[in-house]
Amino acid sequence: MGVKVAVVAVVGRTNAGKSTLVNQLVGEKVSIVSPCEQTTRNTIRGIVSDPRGQLVLLDTPGLHKAVGELGRLLNRMARRSAAGCDITCVVFDASEEPQLEDVGWMQRVAKECPQKVVFVLNKADRSPFYEQMYRDAWAEAIATPTPVWIKAISTTEGGAKGVMDALFDLSEEGEPLFDDDIVTDYPRKLTIADVIREKYIGKLFQELPHELGIVVRSIREKTDKWEVQVDVLVNRESQKPMAIGKKAVIVKNVRKASEKELREIYGLKVELELNVKVGRNWMKNERLLAEMGYLGELV
Ligand SMILES: Nc1nc2c(ncn2[C@@H]2O[C@H](COP(=O)(O)OP(=O)(O)OP(=O)(O)O)[C@@H](O)[C@H]2O)c(=O)[nH]1
Ligand SMILES: [Mg+2]
Missing domain, CATH: 3.30.300.20 (K homology (KH) domain)
Known part of the structure; x- marks a missing residue:
């Protein structure tokens, strides 16, 4: 029996915790993290190899209201990564109410996403936590396909485990794309x-x-x-x-x-x-x- 393999685009609003999640899943810091907006500027591949198989995680620049040329470029890069993957993993900072960019990702997923979808309600260690508002926003955005919803605390190993399990559950059998000792191929x-x-x-x-x-x-x-x-x-x-x-x-x-x-x-x-x-x-x-x-x- 082969192993499970998937290319996963990790997308979402800036500052939602995408890079934190990718680093946590990879188990090493492959992507920089900060409390400021627009921290990630390139799509970075983080590679997770485990007995179940291999996940290739694309950490993308957070979608935001584009300001200027660089902002537009970053948004384009995030959208393009999402287009070519097996699973789209949308990260929401659910310690804040849904914002325009969050609803934007929901609409994109609802309209043009043939892939499998995971919705991560991140920062579950914080209170208040607006889980229901995100579920309501999705219901309004025409709820197809059916995403897997997971609460996560990306800053801790245990808090991100559910995301890892869900991603492997959705992966299909295939050949690993990278050697299992590589954590990133970023130049x-x-x-x-x-x-x-x-x-x-x-x-x-x-x-x-x-x-x-x-x-x-x-x-x-x-x-x-x-x-x-x-x-x-x-x-x-x-x-x-x-x-x-x-x-x-x-x-x-x-x-x-x-x-x-x-x-x-x-x-x-x-x-x-x-x-x-x-x-x-x-x-x-x-x-x-x-x-x-x-x-x-x-x-
Ligand atoms: N409390 C808490 N903070 C978190 C969690 N996940 C991420 N953070 C914090 O959120 C901030 C933003 O994290 P990043 O991983 O840089 O966010 P990003 O989505 O990659 O942002 P961009 O690269 O700008 O798109 C950092 O200060 C993280 O430490 C979490 O689960 N709980
Ligand atoms: Mg980032």
Whole structure:
């Protein structure tokens, strides 16, 4: 008898906890997480291998009211991933009432989703918890196909187990797509850029991280370490001091925190050189966006 295999698109509103859920299911951090909106900018594949079989989880950028070119790109990427999968897993932050983007996903699923569907009511550790409002919203959105509803706490292993079981239950027999020791096939340059962006989000005020573009220019592999050159792009000259900090304290802290995490990920020393630069309108520059993976066919 073969094993069970499925490609699962994990979609939903920004900040619902999609990346947290994917990391929890994979058992390793393959995708960055933060309390800010638009944390995930690329579709990231997290691979779960277990005696039952293999799940390939596509962690997508959260759908949100698109602002600007990058916002539209991210939304498009999320929709495209959902189109080519076996199971669509919609994550809702049910500690908040359903919002426009949540209802938008329900309508999309109701209208154009031939796949199997799992609805995750996430953040079940919080109160209040609006389960019934989500069920009512779905009933209004023409309730076909029938989704599997699961409550989850993605921040804990036990809290995400139900989602894992449901996904394997819905999977069909097939050949695994990846070796069972691989947790992600996300390109190394983009992983490094994401780790740096996560550390920046932790250090800066809410607005600036959205205007930061991190581009890994080169990775020099030495015998005992990697030397990595990185551009940190801001939109305007006036944002440079914010990204650098007084006496370069921000850039230094981001570098140290990133180097520490990258060492854990790759098991060797990673030396970062961060160059803060003005990349005027980098969000509209197709070449740069492609270099950051936002236009690429990563899926
Ligand atoms: N209390 C609680 N917090 C959670 C849970 N799941 C996720 N979070 C938190 O919710 C925030 C957003 O999580 P992310 O995983 O980055 O959300 P996302 O859906 O990937 O967001 P985007 O990448 O912007 O689309 C983080 O602060 C998480 O720690 C949960 O089950 N309970
Ligand atoms: Mg995310």
